[in-house]
Every structure is written in structure tokens, then in C-alpha cells.
Amino acid sequence: MSQDRPKVTIRDVAREANVGVGTVSRVLSRSANVGAETRQHILAVIERLAYEPNRAARNLARGRTDTLGVLLPSFTRHYFLDILRGVQTAASEGDYSLTVFAADRPDQVKGYLSSALKQRVDGLVVISVDPALVGNDGAEMPVPVVGIDTQVEGATSILPDHAAGMYLAARHLIGHGHKRLALIDRPQDPVSGNQIAARRAGFVSACHDGGLPDSQLSLEIHDYTVEAGHKAARRLLALDEPPTAFACASDMQAIGVLRAVAESGRTIGRDVGVMGYHNVDLAEYACLTSIHLSAFEMGRQAVGRLLEGLASGFDERAAVQVMPSLIVRASCGCAEESRLFGWPGFFPGASAGA
Amino acid sequence: MSQDRPKVTIRDVAREANVGVGTVSRVLSRSANVGAETRQHILAVIERLAYEPNRAARNLARGRTDTLGVLLPSFTRHYFLDILRGVQTAASEGDYSLTVFAADRPDQVKGYLSSALKQRVDGLVVISVDPALVGNDGAEMPVPVVGIDTQVEGATSILPDHAAGMYLAARHLIGHGHKRLALIDRPQDPVSGNQIAARRAGFVSACHDGGLPDSQLSLEIHDYTVEAGHKAARRLLALDEPPTAFACASDMQAIGVLRAVAESGRTIGRDVGVMGYHNVDLAEYACLTSIHLSAFEMGRQAVGRLLEGLASGFDERAAVQVMPSLIVRASCGCAEESRLFGWPGFFPGASAGA
DNA sequence: TTGAAAGCGCTAACAC
DNA sequence: GTGTTAGCGCTTTCAA
Numbered sequence: 071m072s073q074d075r076p077k078v079t080i081r082d083v084a085r086e087a088n089v090g091v092g093t094v095s096r097v098l099s100r101s102a103n104v105g106a107e108t109r110q111h112i113l114a115v116i117e118r119l120a121y122e123p124n125r126a127a128r129n130l131a132r133g134r135t136d137t138l139g140v141l142l143p144s145f146t147r148h149y150f151l152d153i154l155r156g157v158q159t160a161a162s163e164g165d166y167s168l169t170v171f172a173a174d175r176p177d178q179v180k181g182y183l184s185s186a187l188k189q190r191v192d193g194l195v196v197i198s199v200d201p202a203l204v205g206n207d208g209a210e211m212p213v214p215v216v217g218i219d220t221q222v223e224g225a226t227s228i229l230p231d232h233a234a235g236m237y238l239a240a241r242h243l244i245g246h247g248h249k250r251l252a253l254i255d256r257p258q259d260p261v262s263g264n265q266i267a268a269r270r271a272g273f274v275s276a277c278h279d280g281g282l283p284d285s286q287l288s289l290e291i292h293d294y295t296v297e298a299g300h301k302a303a304r305r306l307l308a309l310d311e312p313p314t315a316f317a318c319a320s321d322m323q324a325i326g327v328l329r330a331v332a333e334s335g336r337t338i339g340r341d342v343g344v345m346g347y348h349n350v351d352l353a354e355y356a357c358l359t360s361i362h363l364s365a366f367e368m369g370r371q372a373v374g375r376l377l378e379g380l381a382s383g384f385d386e387r388a389a390v391q392v393m394p395s396l397i398v399r400a401s402c403g404c405a406e407e408s409r410l411f412g413w414p415g416f417f418p419g420a421s422a423g424a
Numbered sequence: 425m426s427q428d429r430p431k432v433t434i435r436d437v438a439r440e441a442n443v444g445v446g447t448v449s450r451v452l453s454r455s456a457n458v459g460a461e462t463r464q465h466i467l468a469v470i471e472r473l474a475y476e477p478n479r480a481a482r483n484l485a486r487g488r489t490d491t492l493g494v495l496l497p498s499f500t501r502h503y504f505l506d507i508l509r510g511v512q513t514a515a516s517e518g519d520y521s522l523t524v525f526a527a528d529r530p531d532q533v534k535g536y537l538s539s540a541l542k543q544r545v546d547g548l549v550v551i552s553v554d555p556a557l558v559g560n561d562g563a564e565m566p567v568p569v570v571g572i573d574t575q576v577e578g579a580t581s582i583l584p585d586h587a588a589g590m591y592l593a594a595r596h597l598i599g600h601g602h603k604r605l606a607l608i609d610r611p612q613d614p615v616s617g618n619q620i621a622a623r624r625a626g627f628v629s630a631c632h633d634g635g636l637p638d639s640q641l642s643l644e645i646h647d648y649t650v651e652a653g654h655k656a657a658r659r660l661l662a663l664d665e666p667p668t669a670f671a672c673a674s675d676m677q678a679i680g681v682l683r684a685v686a687e688s689g690r691t692i693g694r695d696v697g698v699m700g701y702h703n704v705d706l707a708e709y710a711c712l713t714s715i716h717l718s719a720f721e722m723g724r725q726a727v728g729r730l731l732e733g734l735a736s737g738f739d740e741r742a743a744v745q746v747m748p749s750l751i752v753r754a755s756c757g758c759a760e761e762s763r764l765f766g767w768p769g770f771f772p773g774a775s776a777g778a
Numbered sequence: 779t780t781g782a783a784a785g786c787g788c789t790a791a792c793a794c
Numbered sequence: 795g796t797g798t799t800a801g802c803g804c805t806t807t808c809a810a
Contacts, residue, residue: 079786079787079788080787080788080789081787081788084797089796089797090796090797090798091787091788091789091797091798092789092790092791092796092797092798092799093795093796093797095788095789095790096789096790096795096796098788098789099789103795103796104795104796105795105796108795108796122541122542123542123787123788124484124544124786124787124788125489125542125543125544126480126483126484126489126544126786126787126788127484127786127787127788127789127802128787128788128789129480129483129484129788129802130478130480130481130483130484130786130787130788130789130802130803130804131787131788131789131790131801131802132788132789132790132802133789133802135479135480137523144509145505145506145508145509145512146505146509148502151505154526155498155526155528158524158525158526162536162539167523167539167543168523168524169491169521169522169523170512170522170523170524171512171516171521171522172508172509172512174509174513182516185516185521187476188476188477188479189479189521190478190479190480351705351706352705352706352709355706355709433802433803433804434803434804434805435803435804438781443780443781444780444781444782445781445782445803445804445805446780446781446782446783446805446806446807447779447780447781448804449804449805449806450779450780450805450806452804452805453805457779457780458779458780459779459780462779462780477803477804478802478803478804480802480803480804481786481802481803481804481805482803482804482805483786483804484786484787484788484802484803484804484805485785485786485803485804485805485806486786486804486805486806487786
């Protein structure tokens with residue numbers, strides 16, 4: 071834990087190698103204009119002296135930091151962390167480091183943003199943050215920004231293709247022979263933007279493609295909670311012609327639906343198909359078939375865009391859509407078998423009712 | 425997304441305020457040796473010019489970066505994230521930023537470590553990483569390190585007090601009137617160090633304090649999996665004098681135990697008490713009473729230590745123990761009621777058996 | 779209390 | 795190709 075650093079500088083290397091500092095610098099920055107022998111020699115000296123260039127000095131001289139800032143709404147959700155892993159992976163592949171700011175509260179966003187800028191990050195990845203909170207007092211941001219799961223003004227956005235995702239879900243249910251489908255989504259809010267509309271569109275077009283008339287579709291708007299899903303499904307199942315398949319916009323809702331289905335005496339999978347969305351950890355335990363949003367991939371793409379742009383300018387800043395994927399478990403009807411927590415024993419009353 | 429920065433420097437401020445750059449710098453670093461009027465005036469100019477000091481230049485001149493490195497084994501576990509939140513909170517309170525390295529694979533540790541050092545972080549927080557992987561080729565680390573949940577050589581360690589945690593668990597079970605207790609833990613490994621021994625000690629002393637003879641205690645060593653917990657409990661429950669309470673070293677094991685108990689026809693909570701450990705998300709859904717390790721607090725403390733030491737030297741580098749806490753749900757016997765996924769309906773066959 | 783000046787370690791433009 | 799040198803923007807002596 072000593073505080074003193076070896077402190078071997080580029081000058082030491084130059085002296086030791088009998089060359090100018092400029093030449094050493096050129097070797098360091100992989101410039102072509104160095105003789106092969108000289109380069110070898112210098113490399114050897116660097117090795118011998120265990121020389122490490124000083125980042126701060128380099129940053130100052132170059133006017134950039136080789137660092138990307140990441141702003142996200144907290145470390146609490148798994149989804150964000152998957153994104154972060156993708157960001158991290160791509161960043162370290164490109165020899166960039168990351169400075170991470172997790173805003174537990176919305177009012178921290180502004181402060182963290184300016185911290186990041188103050189640190190002269192070369193670019194910024196903003197994850198699932200209300201676009202209204204991200205800005206530079208009307209002015210353009212001083213560094214390139216890419217938003218993931220959020221559409222910051224003037225920034226490239228990486229977004230899950232929610233239309234495709236819900237299309238996937240609905241088609242899968244229809245593939246199991248269901249004729250009456252319900253979509254359970256949530257009310258619109260500023261951050262989620264138009265994703266609700268996208269999912270609805272995906273749902274409807276899947277049903278059309280599957281030959282289902284509009285009259286057989288229902289739509290319920292509820293929160294992303296187990297309770298809300300439960301309530302919604304209860305209501306729908308009590309209808310004269312209840313839906314036999316439920317596409318939910320969140321896994322939590324879907325779990326509530328599972329419960330309602332079980333309570334109604336129906337068998338999940340066989341009588342009723344249920345699909346979740348987001349593929350959270352719990353989905354696995356609930357044997358819930360779900361839509362996975364490729365969070366890792368989005369993180370990766372975001373950094374890809376950023377580095378690309380940093381290297382060669384930002385011509386286009388279109389939104390790029392990332393394709394979700396289908397994670398098949400049992401709740402859709404694909405498998406009788408369930409893991410440890412499988413229904414029908416999963417819910418109180420379910421076994422009794424069946 | 426423009427690339428050009430305003431670029432107002434300390435020199436501009438000095439000129440505009442008719443003072444020397446030194447004086448401006450003193451104002452910036454809150455030095456006392458500046459006249460009150462001069463300070464006010466300079467502050468006003470800074471405000472008007474919207475001047476922001478350049479971090480890289482400051483870092484270079486000061487020889488430090490006001491940045492802490494965080495090395496953790498991946499973003500996948502909730503426990504790590506809570507720690508990370510604590511780290512982040514304390515760091516931003518101390519005006520430090522964070523560079524986060526998540527090593528998905530053990531072989532990435534070395535590389536990330538040297539990246540962090542290369543970036544001249546002022547200190548390093550290492551979370552749950554095998555101490556053997558953290559080192560500087562025998563030499564002392566060039567920056568202060570504090571380990572969380574790991575004991576890196578020469579570093580201060582922040583560790584959960586596993587003895588106290590398991591004591592808490594066992595005492596709670598004994599408080600419910602149980603006379604025969606089982607401890608289910610796992611085999612020792614390099615990262616977990618002596619925590620298994622600590623838990624065992626806590627367990628034994630709780631039993632002694634509770635007046636239970638050694639002959640009434642059993643100990644099973646298994647992995648941290650549902651299956652292992654299930655197997656262990658099955659075996660124990662088949663004994664002539666089976667334990668009536670299970671203290672587990674992981675929630676997953678405990679869930680396996682829950683299942684075995686239910687399968688045996690006993691009622692969880694009433695006939696048999698079960699405690700988990702770690703308080704993972706799933707514990708809530710399983711109504712599992714568990715021991716929470718105060719991950720957030722550990723993160724916070726780690727940074728506290730680091731900043732303290734950075735400010736005034738490292739005299740002591742003792743290990744600091746953080747007290748776990750008891751999260752009461754239903755599996756211990758404290759409540760009949762269960763939430764959505766409550767037993768007895770929780771497990772296949774449970775209702776049928778009861 | 780304040781100004782001037784000497785670096786911090788590196789890059790890049792410019793000569794040779 | 796390679797050496798020399800002038801900054802990058804800030805902190806920090808050292809005089810005044």
C-alpha cells in the first residue's frame with residue numbers, strides 16, 4: 071500500500087534508448103514512421119524499465135480521455151446490468167474505459183451528467199433515463215451521446231424492437247392453436263416513449279398474419295405488477311368468450327396471470343398459454359416463456375456506434391433497433407414438464423382447484 | 425453532438441478578473457490564502473464565463489485522478505450490485521468518480537487490474553475476487569486497496585460477520601422452540617476463505633447459548649444449490665430424531681429444504697423452521713426468512729476507509745466486520761400467512777401430501 | 779495576499 | 795526516420 075510510484079517517464083525511456091522522446095512517443099502511438107530496429111530497441115527498453123505512460127499527461131496533450139461515461143438509473147435492475155456488461159465488453163475491446171454514474175434518484179441525473187462532462191469523457195452512453203433530464207440547457211451536448219432504451223434528442227438511440235418482440239410472442243401463442251388472444255400492457259409514460267404503441271402494433275399484426283379477426287383480441291392496460299396482471303386476467307377469464315392466451319408486457323404481470331389462470335381451474339400451457347416479457351430472473355423459476363430483450367447486445371451496439379462515430383464523425387444518428395428473442399419455457403404450452411417451482415402446485419389453491 | 429468545446433481556461437478567467445492564474449487556482453482549490461473580495465470577484469467571473477477546470481490538466485499537475493477503481497466478478501449477482509450502490513454513493517459524496525471493471529471470467533481480472541492501475545486510479549475496491557488473482561507480481565500494489573468479501577494481502581478488508589449472521593439465524597430458530605437444529609453449509613473454497621468456519625462457530629455458540637447440547641446438532645456440507653439443499657434435508661428428515669429446524673448458508677439450499685420438508689408431509693413454519701442466508705430476491709417470493717448481509721453498507725464502508733486513508737495515510741489495515749441483519753418472513757415460523765408464492769401450495773406434491 | 783514562472787508527462791508540428 | 799521543441803491547462807513554489 072505504498073503511495074510512491076516508480077515514476078519512470080518517457081524521458082527516461084528516451085535517454086536509456088538513446089533516442090528522442092518523440093520517437094518513443096511514436097512507438098507508443100503505433101505510428102508507422104519508426105524504423106523497425108529502433109522500434110524493437112525502444113520496446114525492449116520500455117519492457118525493461120516497466121514503463122507505463124501516464125494517462126493524465128496523455129489526456130491533456132491529446133485533448134481526449136479514452137473514457138466513456140455511462141449514465142444509468144441505478145444498479146438495481148438486472149436488465150441495466152446486462153446492458154452495462156455489453157457496454158463494458160465493447161469498451162474494453164476498443165481500449166476505452168468507463169466511468170459509471172448510477173443515479174438512484176432522478177434529481178441526481180443532472181449532477182452526474184455534468185460530472186461526466188467535467189471529466190471530459192469522450193462520449194456518453196445514457197441508459198433508460200428520461201430524455202427530458204438529459205440536456206445541456208438547450209445547447210448541444212459537448213460530446214456524442216447514444217441512448218439505450220431512451221431517445222435523447224440529437225443522439226443515436228439503441229432500442230429494443232418492441233413491435234418485433236410482441237409479434238414474436240403473439241405468433242408463438244397463435245402457433246399453439248390459440249384463437250382468442252389478450253394483450254396486457256401498461257400505461258404510457260415519458261421514459262418508455264412509444265414502446266407501448268409498438269408492442270400493440272406488433273401484437274395486432276401478428277394476429278392478422280395468423281388469421282385472427284380483431285373481434286377476438288382484447289387489450290388491457292395495467293401496471294407492471296403481479297397484482298395488476300392477476301386482476302386483469304381474472305376479469306378477462308370471467309368473460310363469456312375468454313381469451314385462451316395472454317401476451318404480457320412484463321413478466322410480473324404474466325406471473326399474476328399464471329395465478330389467475332390456475333385459480334380459475336384451468337391448466338396453464340394446456341388450456342391457456344401465457345407469455346411474459348423482459349425475461350427477468352424470476353421468469354425462469356416460474357417456467358414462464360418470455361421475450362428477451364438482448365440487453366447485452368444493446369450495450370455492445372451502443373458503444374460500437376459511439377466509437378465508430380468518434381473515429382470517423384457522426385453522419386447518421388438514426389435509431390437502431392435490436393431484435394428481441396423468444397425464450398421458450400413451459401407457460402406457453404411448449405412443455406408439460408416444469409422445474410422445481412412448476413405449476414400446478416405453484417400457486418395456492420391451484421392443486422385444490424384442479 | 426458537436427465536437428468543439430468552449431475551451432475557456434484558467435488563463436481566460438485570470439485575465440478577465442485582472443489577477444494571476446495562481447490566484448484563480450487558489451480559489452478553485454479552496455485555499456484560505458485569498459482575500460475575500462478577490463475571491464468573490466473571481467467567483468463571479470468564473471460564473472460568467474462558465475468556466476470548468478480541465479480534469480486532465482489538474483490530474484497531471486496534482487498527480488492524482490480523484491477516481492476509484494472497482495473490480496468485481498460480474499454484474500450478475502444482486503449482492504454485488506448492492507455493494508456497488510454503496511460504493512457509488514460514498515464515492516460521489518466524497519467527490520470521487522468510479523471506474524468499474526466487471527470481470528466475467530477470472531482470467532480477465534489481471535487485465536482489468538492493470539487497466540485500472542494504468543489509469544492511475546487513486547484507490548481500488550475489490551469485490552469478491554479470489555485474492556490469489558489480485559496482486560502486482562509480488563510487489564506491493566501501487567495504490568491502496570480495500571477488499572469487500574475478500575481478503576487481499578496487505579489490504580483492508582470489509583467482511584460480513586458470518587459468525588454473527590449465523591448466530592442470529594440459529595438463535596431465532598431456537599427462539600421458536602426448536603431443540604434439534606441442522607446447519608447446512610458448503611465446502612470451503614479460496615474466495616470464501618474462512619467464512620464457513622465462522623458460520624459454524626456462530627451456529628454452535630448460538631446453540632450453546634440456547635442450552636442445546638452438541639448431540640442435537642447436525643452439520644451437512646453441500647453446494648449452494650436447490651438440489652443439494654433438497655438432498656441434504658431429505659436425508660436428515662429420514663433420521664430417527666430428525667432436526668426440526670434448518671439453518672442454511674444459502675437461500676437456494678433453503679429453498680431445496682423447503683421442498684423436502686413439504687414433501688415429507690410436514691408443515692413449514694409450524695413443524696419445521698427454515699432459514700436462508702444472503703436474502704436474495706427469490707427469498708422474498710419463497711417467504712423465506714433469511715440473513716441479509718448489508719451489502720450496501722459494506723460498499724459504503726469500503727470507500728469510507730479508502731478516502732480516509734487517502735487523506736491521512738494508512739496506519740491500520742485491519743479487517744472490519746459488518747453486522748448482518750435478520751429478515752423475518754414466514755419460513756421460520758413467524759407467520760402463517762404467505763405471499764403469492766406461499767407454501768404449502770408452493771411445491772408440487774406438497775398439498776397432496778398434507 | 780498575490781503574481782510570475784517552473785514544471786507535471788505527454789503529443790505533435792517542425793526541422794533535419 | 796528521427797530529434798527538438800512548443801505547448802496542453804493546471805498546481806505550486808518562490809518572491810515580492
